[in-house]
Amino acid sequence: MSQELQRRRRAIATGLTPYMNEPLLLEAISLWQQTYAERPRFSLQGFVSELCQMFDLGERRHQIHMSLVQAMTLSEQELADDPLAGSEENPAREHPCSQAFEQIMRSLWEGIGARAASQLRLDMAAQLRSNQVGAETRLTMEYWLQAPERPLAPLTLAALRDQLNRTYVLLCERLGPVEADQQLKAAYQNALQTRIDPTALRQLL
Template identity: 30%
Template sequence: MTVDIALRRRAILTGLRPFLDDDALLSAVALWAREYANQPPFALSGFVAKCCARAEHLAQRGQMLRAIIAAMELPPSQLLPDPGSQGEILAAVAEQARLNDQTQMFSLLLSALIGLSDASMQSMIRSRLLQQLTKQKLEREPHQVMQDWLAGHVVSLTKNYDLKLLQALVNQAYIVMCEVLGPVKADQLLANAIRQVDIQGAHLSFRVHDLL
């Protein structure tokens, strides 16, 4: 039962990742763990309804539900890592709230780019960004936090970063997309990610285009 709950929690996280910013995503997973983990599958519709408190999410309610159901059918290797127990999730939410707007916007954009990519390109993007990170002069703890996040080992960033580093990582992700898809399709994927992030990051004072 514990293993099953952990896999379903990872599926919830994976399904909702394209739709919610980091704070909302972790809060949603905490809600599921608290109220819906032991409920039957049809209760997911009620869970998704609670996740759509913001007006911009109402139109995506059906998409969210379908994305969660689809994620439930994925093999474990294609699911995001387990965010942990409810207490760990809530602690991550509190830590995430300390991030500045530019780091939050970076997190939203890169998560969107990865989420809109297939498994092969996701792996290539992560590998390239980890290589880029080794060229940066960061203190040990911020370096480890970013490394773990880029590798997909943790759900959220918990440190703030210099704008030049964030721009360099986004640029490398775009280069990988161009290499795999070609410039035209890469620009289309980037545009889709920006439209998604414009909604998710509407509350932030930092503009997503300043990362490009």
């Protein structure tokens, strides 16, 4: 994410904080990041309309819109902290399971080919809207899947295992269980040939 988009994400957090608790705020930022981040600033009105429908905030629509408009004009010093800053500032090497998951995914995508990998990432992003996926995991994974060349921010081992299992289910649906098993096994073996902590890889499976 560019510095400008990151600044706008901080502005979104600043403008919404008075009206939402942390779980709802993460949901709102996830929506903005997935649907509105690349749109012009005047699309804020559409974003606010969708938020109000999602969270039943219709009575505060005008206040929320004005709060966001004002937040977009604030200086860097006046903006709230980036909701993802804490995890993004920690290098992946300090979180071996997240790094192991990332390597398995990269090996898997390479193994199935660019076209199938692109579709799989779209499927992975779509299933993140499930009610069983927490807001923090969804936000982190959406951010990474939008540009998988950047490092994956740290997630818990339970969340990573869940995402790997969901990916396996998607593979079975597209390739069949036999080839899905083969592709996942090959991705695991390829990951073992890198500098990834083998213990972390075993923990994921």
